[in-house]
Structures are given as structure tokens and as C-alpha cells.
Amino acid sequence: MQLFPAFFQMDGAQIVIFGDGVNAERKARLVAKTPARIALVTRHLPDWAKSVEQIDHVEPEQASHALDTSRFAIIACDEETELQWAYELVRAFGVPVNVVDRKELCDFTVPSILDRGQVVAAFATGGAAPVIAKDVRAKLETLLPERIGILAELAERWRPAVKDAISSETSRRHFWEHVLRGPVAEAVYAGDDQRAEKLMDIALLRFSHEASSNDPGPVHIVGAGPGDPELLTLKAFRLIQQADIVFHDKLVSDEIMDMVRRDAERVPVGKSKGEHLVPQDGIHELMIAAAREGKRVVRLKGGDPFIFGRGGEEVEALREAGIEATVVPGISSALGCAANANLPLTHRDHAQTLTFVTGHARKGGVPDLDWQGLAKPNQTVVVFMGVGTSTVISEKLQEAGLSGDTPVAVIENGTRANETRGFGSLEALPRIIETHGIKGPALLIIGEVAGLPAEAQNKFIAEALA
Numbered sequence: 001m002q003l004f005p006a007f008f009q010m011d012g013a014q015i016v017i018f019g020d021g022v023n024a025e026r027k028a029r030l031v032a033k034t035p036a037r038i039a040l041v042t043r044h045l046p047d048w049a050k051s052v053e054q055i056d057h058v059e060p061e062q063a064s065h066a067l068d069t070s071r072f073a074i075i076a077c078d079e080e081t082e083l084q085w086a087y088e089l090v091r092a093f094g095v096p097v098n099v100v101d102r103k104e105l106c107d108f109t110v111p112s113i114l115d116r117g118q119v120v121a122a123f124a125t126g127g128a129a130p131v132i133a134k135d136v137r138a139k140l141e142t143l144l145p146e147r148i149g150i151l152a153e154l155a156e157r158w159r160p161a162v163k164d165a166i167s168s169e170t171s172r173r174h175f176w177e178h179v180l181r182g183p184v185a186e187a188v189y190a191g192d193d194q195r196a197e198k199l200m201d202i203a204l205l206r207f208s209h210e211a212s213s214n215d216p217g218p219v220h221i222v223g224a225g226p227g228d229p230e231l232l233t234l235k236a237f238r239l240i241q242q243a244d245i246v247f248h249d250k251l252v253s254d255e256i257m258d259m260v261r262r263d264a265e266r267v268p269v270g271k272s273k274g275e276h277l278v279p280q281d282g283i284h285e286l287m288i289a290a291a292r293e294g295k296r297v298v299r300l301k302g303g304d305p306f307i308f309g310r311g312g313e314e315v316e317a318l319r320e321a322g323i324e325a326t327v328v329p330g331i332s333s334a335l336g337c338a339a340n341a342n343l344p345l346t347h348r349d350h351a352q353t354l355t356f357v358t359g360h361a362r363k364g365g366v367p368d369l370d371w372q373g374l375a376k377p378n379q380t381v382v383v384f385m386g387v388g389t390s391t392v393i394s395e396k397l398q399e400a401g402l403s404g405d406t407p408v409a410v411i412e413n414g415t416r417a418n419e420t421r422g423f424g425s426l427e428a429l430p431r432i433i434e435t436h437g438i439k440g441p442a443l444l445i446i447g448e449v450a451g452l453p454a455e456a457q458n459k460f461i462a463e464a465l466a
């Protein structure tokens with residue numbers, strides 16, 4: 001490590017900046033985000049500086065005086081002679097210095113900064129490639145909750161009370177882990193500061209009365225989306241990275257499971273095509289037991305937990321056991337598959353209604369659906385779990401009056417590397433499935449909109465050949 005990161009305390013500090021051009025302005029505006037005063041050494045105070053309240057104008061003759069009490073200095077002079085004069089002066093005072101764009105003269109560099117109030121992170125590459133530092137910062141920016149700084153402020157406010165109330169250092173550590181990674185943090189991130197304060201009160205009361213840190217935390221029921229890891233929400237990503245144990249469905253892709261913390265337990269509980277690895281009641285019991293052991297529990301489900309995902313039953317079972325459940329939505333496979341295939345589920349000219357149904361039926365049976373309703377025009381019907389019943393679905397819809405020519409799309413493993421798509425008509429639905437060897441997981445999308453991708457493709461080819 002060639003660079004040693006450290007943070008300057010800026011409360012009550014004075015920073016000297018030499019120069020009045022664009023570079024000086026950039027650095028002054030950055031420093032002005034802190035409580036420090038800025039001594040701007042320049043012959044004439046530029047216009048931009050007049051609006052920065054923290055700036056004090058210092059004539060070059062007075063620079064020594066300013067440097068005497070300065071925490072660090074930045075030289076941003078455009079003229080080389082001015083730069084050299086400032087550099088020698090700063091050196092004489094032994095004040096740490098940054099000279100803009102002159103790495104060889106710098107005691108320190110100004111990193112790329114991620115600013116979330118009390119939480120500040122800095123990224124540097126030692127001048128080798130500042131763009132990389134910016135990119136890393138941008139990546140982290142998307143991962144850090146916007147209100148993490150507010151959470152740090154809350155922690156700072158409560159710190160003395162927590163110290164008074166909980167004498168053991170270990171218990172205090174458990175307390176902070178519990179609140180900052182659990183319900184209090186979630187309340188702050190959700191923008192509910194009042195609830196966060198209340199939860200702090202409750203947690204402190206519990207911990208100070210020696211209630212253990214094993215109080216069941218919330219179980220997060222998290223949607224993992226259709227498979228493409230980039231379709232995971234930021235919240236889902238954060239929660240699975242924090243989890244001690246993850247109960248996951250078969251539909252959750254390997255790439256997403258790779259994002260789970262390495263030392264977390266992974267428990268497969270999902271089913272594949274009706275074969276339950278763990279029955280639903282068993283899943284409830286496992287989640288409740290893990291939460292009662294004080295573990296951070298995530299229940300990870302394919303697509304969205306509340307769309308044919310039995311998420312509702314899991315929330316009820318947890319609540320009955322006195323455990324709070326939070327639900328994080330995921331991108332349903334219906335949305336992921338449609339987007340990937342450029343197939344708009346609603347369309348001003350073709351579909352004003354969108355209906356999600358399950359094609360599930362007992363072996364050899366007929367799905368219990370309102371066939372007349374589904375056969376109505378100007379709608380899109382998305383059938384989940386309908387591969388096995390596709391023949392009867394095709395027949396029933398035609399019997400109910402939907403034309404056998406109605407376009408149909410069948411999308412298997414949507415958004416994954418092995419995605420398969422088949423297009424055709426309602427009448428040909430079983431053949432489409434057979435021809436493409438579709439076994440599932442797959443969706444049937446029925447309605448005029450299912451013909452649009454092929455139409456667009458044909459138009460494109462016709463135009464290219466014209």
C-alpha cells in the first residue's frame with residue numbers, strides 16, 4: 001500500500017488555498033462542504049468566491065500569517081511563478097500540501113469522495129488512474145443506502161445513552177449490531193425516522209434489562225428476480241450480503257446465490273415442478289427457529305415473493321410466531337421475460353388489461369380458471385406454471401371464444417443465459433412447447449402483444465432487404 005488513507009478533522013480548522021481559477025474554485029467548493037474556514041490567497045477575490053460563505057480573502061502578503069494556523073494547503077495557481085512562490089512558502093511552514101495536477105510536489109492527494117454525511121469513503125489510485133477511483137466510488141454509491149449518513153447520526157446521538165444503559169462492552173456491540181443491521185436501520189432507510197427512534201427506545205430497554213441479543217430479528221422475504229443477477233434490487237443485494245442464513249428456492253439462480261456472504265448458511269428449500277424439498281410448513285418452522293436463534297434470516301424467492309410465491313403465507317406464519325416479516329419486492333419473471341423479448345405486456349392498440357394466472361392443476365387436471373374472462377379481447381394473459389397444462393389451456397381458451405390465431409409466446413428460463421423463446425398461435429401452443437423442448441420454468445404469454453416481437457423482426461428484415 002503506497003498510500004496511507006487518513007481523514008482530517010475539519011471542525012475549527014483553517015485551510016489555505018492559493019489561486020482563483022477553476023481548479024481553486026473546485027477545491028474550495030469541496031472544502032466548503034466541511035465546517036472549515038478557507039483562506040483564499042489571491043490578489044483579487046473572484047466572483048465565484050463571493051458566494052462561498054466560508055471563504056476569507058487573504059492578500060499574498062498575508063499568506064504567511066494564514067499558513068501559521070493552517071491544517072493543510074492546496075495550491076491551485078495557474079501561473080508557474082505564482083505556483084513556485086506558493087510552494088516554497090508552504091514548504092517553509094511545513095504544512096502538508098496538495099499541488100493540483102503536480103503529483104510530484106504533493107504530500108497528499110485529494111481522493112474521489114463518497115459523501116453520505118457522517119459516513120465518508122475515499123478512493124484513490126495514487127494518481128495512476130483517477131477514472132478508476134471515480135468508477136469504484138460510483139459502484140459503491142449504488143450499494144450504500146442513500147440514508148446511511150442519517151443512520152450514523154442517529155447512532156452518534158444515542159451513543160451516550162447506550163453507554164449508560166448497557167455496561168458490558170460485548171452486550172453493547174451486540175446491541176449496535178442488532179439495531180444498525182436490523183429494524184432500526186431498515187426504518188431509517190425507509191425514511192421513517194420516528195419509527196427508528198421508537199425502535200431504538202424499545203431495543204435499548206430490552207438490552208438494558210439483560211434481554212439477550214437473540215431476540216428474533218425480522219425475517220426478510222426477498223424477491224430475487226427472474227435469474228439475471230443484474231435484475232436484483234439494491235435492497236435485496238444488501239440484505240443477502242448481511243444474512244447469516246438464506247433459505248432459497250430452486251428458482252433462485254446460481255449467480256445470485258454466489259452473492260450470499262461466504263460464511264452464511266444456504267438452505268435449499270424450494271421445489272422443482274411440484275416436488276417439495278421441504279413442505280411449506282417445514283419452511284415456516286425452519287425460518288422461525290433460525291430467527292429465534294438470533295440469526296439474520298433471508299428467505300430468497302424467485303421473481304417477486306407476492307406473485308405466485310406463497311410469500312403471503314410465510315408472512316402470516318412468521319407474524320403468528322411473533323416474528324416481524326419484511327418483504328422486498330423482486331422483478332417478477334413476467335416482467336423480466338417480457339422485457340427481454342421486447343414484448344410490451346400492455347399496449348395502447350392491443351391490450352388494456354393484463355392478467356396473471358396460474359396454470360397449475362393437479363396431475364391430469366384442468367386449471368380452475370375463469371376461461372370466459374380470459375378469452376375477452378384486448379388483454380394479455382400471462383400463465384405461470386402452465387407448461388404441463390398447455391394443451392388444455394389452449395383448448396379451453398378456444399372453447400371460450402378466443403381465436404386459435406391469437407399470438408402466443410412461450411419463454412423458458414427468461415433473463416438467464418439459457419433462455420429459450422418460442423412464438424406462434426394459441427392453436428399451436430402444445431407444438432411450440434414440444435418443438436423447443438420446453439420443460440420450464442416457463443411462462444405462456446397469450447394475446448396480440450405476443451405477436452409484436454415477430455412483427456417488428458419481420459419489418460426490420462423487410463426494410464433491410466428493400
Ligand SMILES: C[S@@+](CC[C@H](N)C(=O)[O-])C[C@H]1O[C@@H](n2cnc3c(N)ncnc32)[C@H](O)[C@@H]1O
Pocket residue numbers: 226227251302303304305306307308309331332333334337383384385386411412413414415416440441442443
Ligand atoms: C412458483 S412461480 C413463482 C413466480 C415468481 N414469484 C415470479 O414473480 O416470477 C414459478 C413459475 O414462475 C415462472 N418463472 C419463474 N422464473 C422464470 C424464468 N426465469 N423464466 C420463465 N418463467 C419463470 C414459471 O412459470 C415458473 O413455473
